[in-house]
Amino acid sequence: MNLETWTKVDEYIDQMLVGEDEALKAARRASEEAGLPAIAVTASQGKLLMLTAQMIGATKTLEIGTLGGYSTIGSRGDWQRVESW
Numbered sequence: 001m002n003l004e005t006w007t008k009v010d011e012y013i014d015q016m017l018v019g020e021d022e023a024l025k026a027a028r029r030a031s032e033e034a035g036l037p038a039i040a041v042t043a044s045q046g047k048l049l050m051l052t053a054q055m056i057g058a059t060k061t062l063e064i065g066t067l068g069g070y071s072t073i074g075s076r077g078d079w080q081r082v083e084s085w
Contacts, residue, residue, distance in 0.1 A: 014043040024072050031068030040070035 001053075014020070020028070020043050031040065041049070051073065053061055063072050 010042050010044060014042050018043040018047050024070060027068055027070045027073050031070065034068070036068050040068060046071050046073070 024043060024046070028040065032038075061072075066072050
């Protein structure tokens with residue numbers, strides 16, 4: 001699969017199945033306004049991070065190199081029992 005096809009599939013999944021909540025939208029806007037590079041994970045990739053952490057029973061997450069914080073917010077989701085530090 002080439003990058004163009006991968007990007008289109010990822011965008012479709014984001015739009016149709018996952019979506020961005022207000023916190024993710026705010027993080028994306030703030031990153032753009034700050035001139036940060038557009039290299040954040042997508043909403044569906046953040047959801048996959050959250051699901052993977054849930055499946056292995058993780059109770060804490062640690063992200064190094066958060067850039068604009070988008071993936072940290074996305075991987076947290078509505079999962080209140082996970083403590084990010």
